[in-house]
Amino acid sequence: MEDVKAYEKILATFEKSHPKIDVEFKPFQATEYNTILATGLSGSAGPDVAQLRAYGGLQPLVEAGRLVPLDGRVEALSGFDAKLLEGAKGHKDGRIYGVPFAYQTLQVLYDKRLFGDNGIQPPATWDDMIAAAGRLKAAGITPFAVAAGPDATWTLPIVHEIFGNARYGSARFRDALLSGAKKFTDPDFTASITLLKDLEPCFPKDVVAVKIPDVQALFATGKAAMYPTGSFDLAPVLAANPSLEVGAFQVPPSTPGRPTRPRRSNWSGGWRRRSSGGSTRASSSSCPRSPGSRRRTRCWPRWRRTTPPTARRTHCSSTSGTASRTATRSSGTRCRRC
The missing domain is CATH 3.40.190.10 (Periplasmic binding protein-like II)
Structure with a gap:
């Protein structure tokens, strides 16, 4: 409201x-x-x-x-x-x-102060992003502010799009899906879901109970360093903390050779x-290692x-x-x- x-x-x-x-x-x-x-x-x-x-x-x-x-x-x-x-x-x-x-666009918003305090630059590769997440978690900071509670399940396709679109093929996959040439069981698409599951240790604890206001508060108060979301979330975050310095980056592709580009929500x-x-895999308690x-x-x-x-x-x-x-x-x- x-x-x-x-x-x-x-x-x-x-x-x-x-x-x-x-x-x-x-x-x-x-x-x-x-x-x-x-x-x-x-x-x-x-x-x-x-x-x-x-x-x-x-x-x-x-x-x-x-x-x-x-x-x-x-x-x-x-x-x-x-x-x-x-x-x-x-x-x-x-x-x-x-x-x-x-x-509007979808991307990862990040806290410039937390990045600077932990010697992190906006990632240029997937490996850079995973390494940054591991460093932040070791410092007691939630790497990614993600909500998956009952009121927030509709945001999960957005999070999947931000992290996985380059892995599954983005618009190329969509067009192939609509033409009947591919299905959601396509190896590239299922790999993009596994990719997201592998990132779960970098999300807030008990993520399936976390609500949208919770992650907005985590990010606004400096308890989470990155927020995969749309530009529409800037307003509530900055309203909660007007002094917050926010940057943004597009997630680098997890597979070499697959370009990443700004996504339209x-x-x-x-x-x-x-x-x-x-096929989801059992997640560990630490952020995933970079795949190639x-x-x-x-x-x-x-x-x-x-x-x-x-x-x-x-x-x-x-x-x-x-x-x-x-x-x-x-x-x-x-x-x-x-």
């Missing part, structure tokens, strides 16, 4: 310039949002405009006919790069159901108008987490008679929100 005040300010400005439109703003927790929204859109009590998860998260509502296609309805869509609109399209009909509002969201129709008329508009944004990201920006568009209403909203390597 961290963006409530920002939205109140944004919507007050919007309503001032659109006096015939009254926006009723109602936020929800991320863990509750999907169910609440699906229920709301199936009846008459749901929102006119809502923020949704993109890609696969969008499809059930599209297929149920709960959303209005925006092709030809929102002129600004013509100014977006086609790649940015992929997450807002229906898989079957290829039509656009949302307007992108942010483009696959977590997406955006404002969409509703339709009028209703006035109308009331109901507006529902979704919230990624309880102590979440930076403000997300969104675009809300619908029409009431001759008056169109627009609202903006704020939001991580595959993180395009649409």
